[in-house]
Amino acid sequence: MAISVENFFLDSRSQATLQSRIQQMIAQGILSGRLRRGEKLPSSRKLAAHLGVSRITVTLAYTELVASDYLTARGRSGYYVSENAPEPLPAATLHTAQDRVDWTRAIGQKFTGGATPDKPKDWARYRYPFIYGQADASLFDHANWRLCALQALGQKDFAALTSDQYDQDDPQLVEFIARHTLPRRGVVAEPSQILVTMGAQNALWLAAQVLLTQRRRAAIEDPCYHALRDVLTQSRCHLTPVPVDADGLPPDLIPDGTDVIFTTPSHQSPSSATMPLARRHALLERARQMEALIVEDDYEFEMAFLRKPSPALKSLDEDGRVIYVGSFSKSLFPGLRLGYLVGSAPFIREARALRASVLRHPPGLMQRAAAYFLSLGHYDALIRRTSQAFAERRQVMEAAMAKHGLTIAGRGAHGGSSFWMQAPEGVDTEVLAARLRDRDVLVEPGRPFFAAEDPPRNFYRLAYSSIPAERIPEGVARIAAAIG
């Protein structure tokens, strides 16, 4: 197939002859890497018609380019980019040279430089990936997901899913969340209290934007999910990190005057502590006293394979004070980018308006495919299968860690997918992680989870959500050896 004529434009500013402008245009395309060796050029007739020049001008330009070995002519079949054409220039030469904008000045708000670390994008190539938050393709129900997506792609659903939904969600997904997902967490909500989001990240972000300003005060757990700290730092509110203990966030330590409390009661992130019932009531009472709101990130509640999960904090909320964040990205797969926000209707209304402004709505196709997967029971089956695998992996891991004398700093009472680990004093787990990467092992250093400028450096996280059970003993042995 020839390169389409629509790729070619003459430089209207140039004073050069038509023929040399055509030559420049093509040579530039080759040098910039847009036109590649072996690709066919449009016929001289077509290009001439497109550019509004005579055919002979194009032919002369082509002939010149053949002479300089940018192009080759192959008899009747036309002109091709020559195999001897010059290598494309490095992009820097082409672009930054011509950039005359002072970007330091032009950028009004910076968003780079947060606490969230760069994670290895090639994690799946490692043999011992104790990496957190990725899907395990071997556990996922690929066949049924495909069938559900196919059904959502069917003619019947097409109109519903391809329209601009303005600020609305797929009613089938919202209905399922209201009737099946939330009741399992003891939460009652109607559709006007539910907003579908692009994963939990997006839900937390929306909540922060609606509730916080530069004058408001937020409290977060310390350590906590680094991406949440980034979101709150960007919001420019007054932010207080509150050190967690073995029962999670201690209500007494939340400073007076706090407007919004961000917490992970089911499963503290990253320490995995579960907040006991008495403390939950105390937390709600503390919030009531201060007229504060609570944003509850109920992540990973599905992975409760050791004992029944406690109901969500939201289920104890009599005041409409708790805003609840759930996600399908962890339990289905992260690339799905589907979560939800549950709260009182006035709050959801604002979050919906903001979401519409930022991105309109999560794609209808993804919402409907998930709704089918959930309502046909595949999701529950997946959770059961994943739970069984995780339970086994966790056992193997506990045995291996005991054998090698590794110290567990926190583990989920109900299950979960990771351990929060403590290396001996003096071990810098960022150095440890780098060393282990060379030994085919991925672990997650703990530093980015802490708020302090000079945080403890000897914590790390080991997840078992992406590593097969049989590789765990050797992986743990390598970690122990690297620490030792």
Added chain:
Amino acid sequence: MAISVENFFLDSRSQATLQSRIQQMIAQGILSGRLRRGEKLPSSRKLAAHLGVSRITVTLAYTELVASDYLTARGRSGYYVSENAPEPLPAATLHTAQDRVDWTRAIGQKFTGGATPDKPKDWARYRYPFIYGQADASLFDHANWRLCALQALGQKDFAALTSDQYDQDDPQLVEFIARHTLPRRGVVAEPSQILVTMGAQNALWLAAQVLLTQRRRAAIEDPCYHALRDVLTQSRCHLTPVPVDADGLPPDLIPDGTDVIFTTPSHQSPSSATMPLARRHALLERARQMEALIVEDDYEFEMAFLRKPSPALKSLDEDGRVIYVGSFSKSLFPGLRLGYLVGSAPFIREARALRASVLRHPPGLMQRAAAYFLSLGHYDALIRRTSQAFAERRQVMEAAMAKHGLTIAGRGAHGGSSFWMQAPEGVDTEVLAARLRDRDVLVEPGRPFFAAEDPPRNFYRLAYSSIPAERIPEGVARIAAAIG
């Protein structure tokens, strides 16, 4: 299938007996609409085990609920929600009563109340929908889109698409945009200068966040796309609406000290004016003088069926001053939510970090499915087919409007999908639109596009992207009659 036991939690705060707490729990489930008539309850054995109570307690509670006709017993098969069970209470009774949060105070930032109007969600039911920005299912290449999505859903792509991509995009889609889409607009960009977004809306939003602060000044066209004005109003920058003329945005009217200029040169929104080449150079020169940036929304460039589209403003940009916004949502379907942002690497880096904070990345599956659809040539074929249909519809529409003496205020020189219309002075097109809705006709009032508090009320937009050609004459006749 019985309702899963996981839906049931006892109220731990209640002082009542276990049996009456179970009764309350079930009755409340029915009153709240969570448990519906005819649904089967868990067996007394299962529910007892789940709640940690004796089986006889559950059986006694069930028996009581049968007596009060909340449940019925069907012999050996168990207990069901009775067909005579009370109607679920209206949601308001259940929820707002218990909400003790002062939401007026608790909401830090309001996002509702923007200029963007509520649009009829049931537009597809109207016989004469001159509605803008929706897909026409009859033109879409549904079969090939489904095949491409299927391919993206295949085992081979699975790992790549289901992972958390952190802040990255599908390299196949980015490559296609760089090598095929942008060159058609005369734009050269490498992957580090491209960010995939959730549609053009998301691209505009990201650009506004990165470039604007409360101290910066932005200029927008007047009239302009109302959702853009909402985004900029939310950013709290100083905002100047600049009246457009028949050639689009006049550079001379942009006030000194402007930091960012938002413009639609190919196709002014909503007036459809195309900015002539000389004015494009003047606009770039004006921006250069002020060291301002330009955000170019190149919407609908694909719909150029009357004459060749002019290259994008970005193609004339020698300074890296223009940030380019493109979208597949208009040309494929809006529910896809895929667009892109092209700009200098320092800008794209910040936009990427912000996107990661807000939503991580657009779902991998949608990106890959679009990449296949584009690279297999289905997209080009779709554009050709759509262009042909739109060309015909436009012709029919022009003839009908001429016949009925309707006044066209603006029409795209290259094509497009709508006319910007002017009714006689004194006609309020919001009243007109309401009247026409009763006559099965949808038109879009022009008021929300204008920035002024007291804008002209006699403009409206008529699109032909969702109405079949054969219905156009009658639809136009009805509009003429209603203006009458």
